[in-house]
Amino acid sequence: MSKICQITGKTAQRGNNVSHSKHRTKRVFDVNLFSKKFFYVEENCWIQLKISAAGLRMINKVGLDAALKQAVAKGYVDWKDIKVIGD
Numbered sequence: 001m002s003k004i005c006q007i008t009g010k011t012a013q014r015g016n017n018v019s020h021s022k023h024r025t026k027r028v029f030d031v032n033l034f035s036k037k038f039f040y041v042e043e044n045c046w047i048q049l050k051i052s053a054a055g056l057r058m059i060n061k062v063g064l065d066a067a068l069k070q071a072v073a074k075g076y077v078d079w080k081d082i083k084v085i086g087d
Helices: 053-062 064-074
Strands: 013-018 024-029 033-040 045-052 083-085
Touching: 033 064, 045 053, 053 064
Parallel strands: none
Antiparallel strands: 013 024, 033 045, 045 083
8 A cells, every 4th residue: 555545545646836937747746644553442452554644633533443444434444454563
């Protein structure tokens, strides 16, 4: 999984660089992604997710378990794709 938020499903967008003379060239707007470790209380283990800043805000708002269940329901991540870090 590259450049996709596992919680919100955000991906890179395409757009234009616009110069002073209004000359347009294609470019990519990447997602603000980073790897973050969370302690998953329901499974009593540490997991590592590749999430965006918006995904982190969602986890802070609704909780890790609810955010993961929403992401699985929408098809952004599968339970087997979640990386479990050493117990």
